[in-house]
Amino acid sequence: MLEARLDPASLLKRTVDAIKDLVTDCNFDCNDSGIALQAMDSSHVALVSMLLTAGTFSPYRCDRNIPLGVNLTSLTKVLRAAENEDVLTLKAEDAPASLNLTFESQSRDRVSEYDLNLIDIDQDQMAIPETEYSATITMPSSEFRRICTDLSAISEAVSIEATKDGIKFSSNGDLGTGSVNLRAHTDAEKPERNVGIDLTDTVSLTFALKYLIHFCKATALSPTVKICLAAEVPLLVEYGMEDNSYLRFYLAPKIGDDD
Numbered sequence: 001m002l003e004a005r006l007d008p009a010s011l012l013k014r015t016v017d018a019i020k021d022l023v024t025d026c027n028f029d030c031n032d033s034g035i036a037l038q039a040m041d042s043s044h045v046a047l048v049s050m051l052l053t054a055g056t057f058s059p060y061r062c063d064r065n066i067p068l069g070v071n072l073t074s075l076t077k078v079l080r081a082a083e084n085e086d087v088l089t090l091k092a093e094d095a096p097a098s099l100n101l102t103f104e105s106q107s108r109d110r111v112s113e114y115d116l117n118l119i120d121i122d123q124d125q126m127a128i129p130e131t132e133y134s135a136t137i138t139m140p141s142s143e144f145r146r147i148c149t150d151l152s153a154i155s156e157a158v159s160i161e162a163t164k165d166g167i168k169f170s171s172n173g174d175l176g177t178g179s180v181n182l183r184a185h186t187d188a189e190k191p192e193r194n195v196g197i198d199l200t201d202t203v204s205l206t207f208a209l210k211y212l213i214h215f216c217k218a219t220a221l222s223p224t225v226k227i228c229l230a231a232e233v234p235l236l237v238e239y240g241m242e243d244n245s246y247l248r249f250y251l252a253p254k255i256g257d258d259d
Contacts, residue, residue, distance in 0.1 A: 002030050002066050002092040004057040009088035009103060011056070011221075013079045015247055018218035018239075019048050020072040022211075027121050028068040030092070034060070034245070038126060046211050047234070047250040049128065055243035066092060068099055069121040078114050128250070133228040133236070134201040135162035139182065140193055141225040141239065145216035147180050152209045154178040157254055161204035162229055167197060171209070192223045203229045205253040212237070215249040 006012055019037075026039040026048075034053040040046065054060040082088060082103040091100040098115040105111075147169050151158050155173030162168075170179035184197040218239045219225075228236035234250040241247070 001061070001063055001094055002068075002090065002096075003059070003061045004030075004035065004090045005059055006057050006088040006090070008084055009079070009082040009086040010084035011052075011241070012088060013082065013084065014218070014220045015050060015052070016072055016076055016079060018215075018221065018247060019050070020076050021217070022046055022214050023048055023072060025069065025071050025119060025121055027123050028070055030062050030066040030068060031064075032062050038128075039123065040126075041211075045208070045252050046214070047126070047128075049248040049250070050246070052241075052245045053243045056241070056245045064094060066094060066096065067121075068092060068096065069119040070099065070116070071119060074116060078116050081112055081114065131228075131230060131233055131236075132200075133230045134199070134203040135167075135229045136196075136198040137162065137167050137182075137227040137229075138194070138196040138224055139227070140195075141216075141219045141222055143182075144225050144227070145213075145219045148209055148212045148216055151178050151180070152213060156209055157206050158209050158212065159204060159206045160227070160229060160235075161202075162197065162199055163202045164199060167195075194224075203231055205229060205231070205235065207235055207251055207253055211249075211251050215251075218247050218249075221247060 022041045023039040026037055029036045034051055037050040039048050078101055085106050086103040089102040096118055098117050101114045103112040151169060151171040154175050155171035159170045166181055166183040168179060168181050182195050184195050187193045215237045221241055222239040226238040234252050237249045239247045
């Protein structure tokens with residue numbers, strides 16, 4: 001069986017909220033290492049990969065591999081019943097028909113319990129190949145969200161160019177052009193503002209902004225975001241969490257006028 005206690009519940013609430021507009025139905029694959037999710041959006045342009053390691057929960061028990069087929073819209077509705085600071089406990093049997101969710105207030109004076117019906121999802125686990133990226137950028141996640149939101153007013157696409165001089169986000173649309181340039185820098189007093197650039201080769205790719213704006217819904221999960229680029233391979237946007245947990249998004253680059 002599965003039993004996983006998460007304190008606070010906001011971690012799962014924010015994770016599900018960040019992916020529910022990209023993916024409707026998916027399997028949460030539970031094993032002794034933690035709870036993982038991997039799914040593509042309906043257009044097969046973006047891929048979501050999530051891992052909540054066993055160390056994220058306390059306690060955590062999963063006796064055997066258990067797939068939990070979940071409709072994320074339904075899960076979101078149930079999670080709204082939890083306050084952000086509640087303690088969340090997930091429970092499921094070995095061949096579950098439902099997922100049990102219990103929300104307990106920090107003062108332990110309120111306990112809510114729900115059983116969410118599961119669905120059968122025939123979904124193969126995709127192998128994500130190891131990739132040598134030409135550029136890896138680490139920057140404040142709030143800054144990345146701001147750039148994507150601001151440039152979306154100009155165009156539906158953004159070009160991301162990484163060079164030895166820094167990283168440039170630029171858009172060219174009917175309204176005009178816009179760009180934001182960032183240089184690597186370190187702020188000893190406010191390290192959350194640091195921008196790091198690890199570059200082995202210059203790279204420039206164009207992506208659909210509507211997907212990047214979806215990815216930015218994960219901003220609340222981490223103060224920093226990692227952006228990895230390489231020619232002719234999907235962009236990787238990673239939000240790292242405690243205990244080596246993460247939420248990753250992969251996005252295919254635009255080619256010509258394709259979406």
